[in-house]
Amino acid sequence: MTSEAHAAGREYRWRMPTSWWTRSRNYFFYVVREFTALPLALWLLWLLVEIKRAGDGPARYSPHGSAAFVVFSVVVLLFALYHSFTFLTLAGTIIHLRVLDRPVPPSLIVLSQFGLWAVASGVIAFVLIWFGR
Amino acid sequence: MEFESYDVLVVGGGLAGIRAAIAAVEANPRVRVGMVSKVYPMRSHTVSAEGGAAAALAPDDSYETHAFDTIKGSDYLADQDVVEAFVREAPVEVIQMEHWGCPWSRNPDGTIAVRPFGGMTTWRTCYAADKTGFHMLHTVFQTSLKYPQITRHDEAFVTKLLVEDSRCVGVVALDIRSGRFDAITAKSVILATGGLGRVYAFTTNGNICTGDGMALAYRAGAALKDMEMVQFHPTGLPFTGILITEAVRGEGGYLLNNQGERFLKRYVPNKMELGPRDIISRAMVTEFEAGRGFDGPHGKYMHLDVRHLGEAVIDRKLPFMRELGREFVGIDIVTDPIPVRPVQHYMMGGVDADISGATPILGLYAAGECANVGLNGGNRLGSNSLSECLVFGAAAGRAAAHYAASARPVTANPVDAMLWDEAHRVEAAYLEKKGGDERIGVIREEMQKEMDAGAGVFRTRDGLSRLARNLGGLRERFEKVKIEDSSRTFNTEITAALELDFMLEVASAITFSALAREESRGAHARLDFPERDDKKFLKHTVAFHTNALAPRLEYSEVTITNFQPQARTY
Amino acid sequence: MIRRSALLHLFYWFAFAQGGVIAAVLIPVHVLVQGILGPLGMVPVVDRHYDTWVRVLGNPLVKLYLLVLIALPFFHFAHRLRYLLVDLGVPAAKGVPAQAVFYGGAVAITLVTIWVLLTTVPMSFG
Amino acid sequence: MPDKKVTIQATRFDPDHDEKPRLQSYEIPFSDESMVVLDALNYIKSHVDGSLSYRWSCRMGICGSCGMMVNGTPKLTCNAFLREYWPRPVVVEPLNNFPLIRDLVIDMDDFMHKLKSIKPWIIRKQEIPLGSGEHRQTNDQIDEFRQFSECINCMLCYAACPVYGLNNEFLGPAATALARRYNLDSRDQGLTQRLPVIADTEGVWECSFVGECSVVCPKGVDPAKAIQQTKLDTTMRFVLPFGNRE
Numbered sequence A: 001m002t003s004e005a006h007a008a009g010r011e012y013r014w015r016m017p018t019s020w021w022t023r024s025r026n027y028f029f030y031v032v033r034e035f036t037a038l039p040l041a042l043w044l045l046w047l048l049v050e051i052k053r054a055g056d057g058p059a060r061y062s063p064h065g066s067a068a069f070v071v072f073s074v075v076v077l078l079f080a081l082y083h084s085f086t087f088l089t090l091a092g093t094i095i096h097l098r099v100l101d102r103p104v105p106p107s108l109i110v111l112s113q114f115g116l117w118a119v120a121s122g123v124i125a126f127v128l129i130w131f132g133r
Numbered sequence B: 001m002e003f004e005s006y007d008v009l010v011v012g013g014g015l016a017g018i019r020a021a022i023a024a025v026e027a028n029p030r031v032r033v034g035m036v037s038k039v040y041p042m043r044s045h046t047v048s049a050e051g052g053a054a055a056a057l058a059p060d061d062s063y064e065t066h067a068f069d070t071i072k073g074s075d076y077l078a079d080q081d082v083v084e085a086f087v088r089e090a091p092v093e094v095i096q097m098e099h100w101g102c103p104w105s106r107n108p109d110g111t112i113a114v115r116p117f118g119g120m121t122t123w124r125t126c127y128a129a130d131k132t133g134f135h136m137l138h139t140v141f142q143t144s145l146k147y148p149q150i151t152r153h154d155e156a157f158v159t160k161l162l163v164e165d166s167r168c169v170g171v172v173a174l175d176i177r178s179g180r181f182d183a184i185t186a187k188s189v190i191l192a193t194g195g196l197g198r199v200y201a202f203t204t205n206g207n208i209c210t211g212d213g214m215a216l217a218y219r220a221g222a223a224l225k226d227m228e229m230v231q232f233h234p235t236g237l238p239f240t241g242i243l244i245t246e247a248v249r250g251e252g253g254y255l256l257n258n259q260g261e262r263f264l265k266r267y268v269p270n271k272m273e274l275g276p277r278d279i280i281s282r283a284m285v286t287e288f289e290a291g292r293g294f295d296g297p298h299g300k301y302m303h304l305d306v307r308h309l310g311e312a313v314i315d316r317k318l319p320f321m322r323e324l325g326r327e328f329v330g331i332d333i334v335t336d337p338i339p340v341r342p343v344q345h346y347m348m349g350g351v352d353a354d355i356s357g358a359t360p361i362l363g364l365y366a367a368g369e370c371a372n373v374g375l376n377g378g379n380r381l382g383s384n385s386l387s388e389c390l391v392f393g394a395a396a397g398r399a400a401a402h403y404a405a406s407a408r409p410v411t412a413n414p415v416d417a418m419l420w421d422e423a424h425r426v427e428a429a430y431l432e433k434k435g436g437d438e439r440i441g442v443i444r445e446e447m448q449k450e451m452d453a454g455a456g457v458f459r460t461r462d463g464l465s466r467l468a469r470n471l472g473g474l475r476e477r478f479e480k481v482k483i484e485d486s487s488r489t490f491n492t493e494i495t496a497a498l499e500l501d502f503m504l505e506v507a508s509a510i511t512f513s514a515l516a517r518e519e520s521r522g523a524h525a526r527l528d529f530p531e532r533d534d535k536k537f538l539k540h541t542v543a544f545h546t547n548a549l550a551p552r553l554e555y556s557e558v559t560i561t562n563f564q565p566q567a568r569t570y
Numbered sequence C: 001m002i003r004r005s006a007l008l009h010l011f012y013w014f015a016f017a018q019g020g021v022i023a024a025v026l027i028p029v030h031v032l033v034q035g036i037l038g039p040l041g042m043v044p045v046v047d048r049h050y051d052t053w054v055r056v057l058g059n060p061l062v063k064l065y066l067l068v069l070i071a072l073p074f075f076h077f078a079h080r081l082r083y084l085l086v087d088l089g090v091p092a093a094k095g096v097p098a099q100a101v102f103y104g105g106a107v108a109i110t111l112v113t114i115w116v117l118l119t120t121v122p123m124s125f126g
Numbered sequence D: 001m002p003d004k005k006v007t008i009q010a011t012r013f014d015p016d017h018d019e020k021p022r023l024q025s026y027e028i029p030f031s032d033e034s035m036v037v038l039d040a041l042n043y044i045k046s047h048v049d050g051s052l053s054y055r056w057s058c059r060m061g062i063c064g065s066c067g068m069m070v071n072g073t074p075k076l077t078c079n080a081f082l083r084e085y086w087p088r089p090v091v092v093e094p095l096n097n098f099p100l101i102r103d104l105v106i107d108m109d110d111f112m113h114k115l116k117s118i119k120p121w122i123i124r125k126q127e128i129p130l131g132s133g134e135h136r137q138t139n140d141q142i143d144e145f146r147q148f149s150e151c152i153n154c155m156l157c158y159a160a161c162p163v164y165g166l167n168n169e170f171l172g173p174a175a176t177a178l179a180r181r182y183n184l185d186s187r188d189q190g191l192t193q194r195l196p197v198i199a200d201t202e203g204v205w206e207c208s209f210v211g212e213c214s215v216v217c218p219k220g221v222d223p224a225k226a227i228q229q230t231k232l233d234t235t236m237r238f239v240l241p242f243g244n245r246e
Ligand SMILES: Cc1cc2nc3c(=O)[nH]c(=O)nc-3n(C[C@H](O)[C@H](O)[C@H](O)COP(=O)(O)OP(=O)(O)OC[C@H]3O[C@@H](n4cnc5c(N)ncnc54)[C@H](O)[C@@H]3O)c2cc1C
Pocket: B011, B012, B013, B014, B015, B016, B017, B036, B037, B038, B039, B040, B041, B044, B045, B046, B047, B048, B049, B050, B051, B052, B053, B054, B132, B133, B156, B157, B158, B159, B192, B193, B194, B195, B204, B205, B206, B208, B209, B212, B213, B243, B245, B345, B346, B367, B368, B369, B370, B382, B383, B384, B385, B386, B387, B389
């Protein structure tokens, strides 16, 4: 009788179809966002192999370079950018900072995240190329 | 059929009802309280109140001025002892709400801020942006969840009061979800069922405001007081009737006619936009008649202009108004004037109750908009109603808990029979009836149109007599109503029928009370009797239910303490 | 007080968030330079030549960096893929065994990375 | 446009007679540009089929009772304009992810329990007496939690959240937002009492930040933000050296 004690037997139970994520664009992009983990993981494993190969000796050392690998990397890059973009944007909604007792607007946080990303990418690219001469 | 029993049963989960439930528990922690509501409590119509709640909190304010403003606003029909008690309690209740978490808007020093409101001589309306009722309702509702003594019956529709030897011992409620009738008994019952705006076509009130509690009490033998006093708010959006809060004028908005003129200078020159609602509504209708209104697809309207306030003020103080403008009219109030016209808004009349909410029926109390404790008289001042729900909700809760402590328990025997009778009455009238060809929706719409035409801003004997006749006709047609829904589960057609039944009841109480008051006072403006007549009508109209359409009318004295009636000019 | 099992989720989430930042900030440029520009010969890259690659890999700071770059994101990936499986209708991915597999996997990859980094090129501060 | 019509397809389900829900089509006059989906339902109930059941009250987007799926998206029907769908038919279904009681009416019990479980009231170690007046609170302090206090309990966010759809035990968006509303209120001291519920296994950790809850929220509450912030705050309490681990 109280709302706490209703018999729920006669209700129709809604079931989520497993294909729920194909039903709206937002859901689809969410699944893509989560899926970025897989290609990124594979690429890091490749990097690990590349490091391991440094033990092969000067004569037998052969870095990855096939066309297939480049194509794979291009695909991974797209996923990686999508991951970075979504992750850094969303972080802006999470981080709740106060400076001088005033909340920092989320847009500023997002901006600084992207700034950090740009700087880090620049430095890393420089190092990778500079020491490769 | 089940049988639940409480010490105190509250009918209504709005601001008044929940405040009463908490007050009962705080008065006596051993009291078991039941709370019945036909919608989940946070859906109650209190949620739509925008402007604020009045309390003499500001340092430059005083109880006397709040009392005087309220009494003058009521056109001297308020009971002055009630008003005096009210103005003292209101600040306490506002602070109590603050302690429960209500996000009142604040002054820079962190104290509760106040804003100006119509008919108030100083700033005394506490507000939570422009969603005051929403925040207050959610605050009390969420706070009520912490009391294990309170048991809720959500989505249960009260169809009848159980009265035994002129003592109220509970209610019969239809559990909407299961379609089952239950007797819920209690040593005392508090009605807090809100207003009746839906008897009008053009109203700010929600779908649930159908005057149920008033009709329930009326049929049980209690009286309805001052039912002719129906408030029309000057600024509703045409078509939807959505309210544009008085706070818009409080914050400095202008009312303009089609000449671009602040026409209120002819009606309330000293107050302008901050005049009381009844006078401004009449001024607008008068201007319409003189051809100075705008013409729209939904009738005439005026402009409410806030453009000069600037975007920053609007976003800080009136964000919900901007949202409503954008969503429901497709305008941005920062750059466009808002179309508005008078709209039914509030019921000053209601169940005749004393200062503690007690009615002449033993164990039956009433609070909030469904009650008439004598606070509002002929015209309620904006923002007094939310405070009224708090002050008199709490008073009724305490009085009911006190009464319950000494009352003898309710016996099952007559209750069972009454439950059975009531369940049969409703089933025979709606579920099992054969034949009938009238649609609920059609009768309701006709009633609403009739009420708008006959019992609106201005009234005449002819109009009211015609309305009375037509209500009689509608009552007959209602007997032939057809229910298409045969299900027991969540049958909202039955509840709509029950509501229409109640509305026809209160509509006739309004009509006959208005017909008998041959003067103009407060919201009751008779074109055939344009003057106030203190000799004959400084009295409350008290209507009793009869078996005929017309009630039996009596009159009772108005309590006057410190403020002698004067002419009411602004 | 938070329950122990919930506390575990707190640490998973913490690792997920840290790994996510690392992945977001560091990975794209590595993929671009080492996976695309280098192999296409558009710029010289350190891992395209045995000598430069070995010289850099000997640096302990580089080793530490590579550990962070490779290992931490796997805690992020493990978390995401586990939740993705749940979302796609594999409730078993919630259970303790699945937690052991996914986060255990990330730990395993961390260990392998450490092993590779320690065994391939000896440390040198040159 | 005197004769404009609009087709409404509404879910019908009566547990007394039906195994499962079905759609019923109604063609009704589209007489005014400002008509909303709820007006269409009201027209049907008043003039075509009195047995259609649904909830509504305020018609101004504040009572939170009229949430339904409109063409597959959770919406307040009093705020969903027909002109945005016309001339295509408008499909009106009950909110996803909830048990269905009747036609367009869903079962709210689960949320009512969850709401209570997060203790949505001010908790203080020491009450201050009424006589000593109000707590001082600046508008800045209110801004901390204002957004999360705007929730009208309309359940659109629950209907949009796939995680809730898969697991009804999940505390979910609105309840977490309300918990955060109280935790951020300068008058409240109840965080440690709420943590065991919000930071439980079925609490914030279940959320995988789909974010759709915030997209559909009609009041800008951003419950997704409330959840992620709760994750971060709670985590910091445990991992920072001087965090309060109570
Ligand atoms: C748009 C709008 C704006 C307003 N703004 C202001 C303002 O700024 N300031 C101010 O002071 N006042 C304002 N008012 C007036 C004020 O909001 C109301 O008078 C007040 O909220 C009424 O509260 P209540 O508790 O009496 O009733 P309600 O909040 O209407 O609650 C009624 C309760 O009774 C229950 N109920 C009704 N019938 C039954 C039944 N048969 N069985 C079971 N339960 C039943 C309902 O479910 C509901 O829970 C405004 C009103 C409107 C419409």
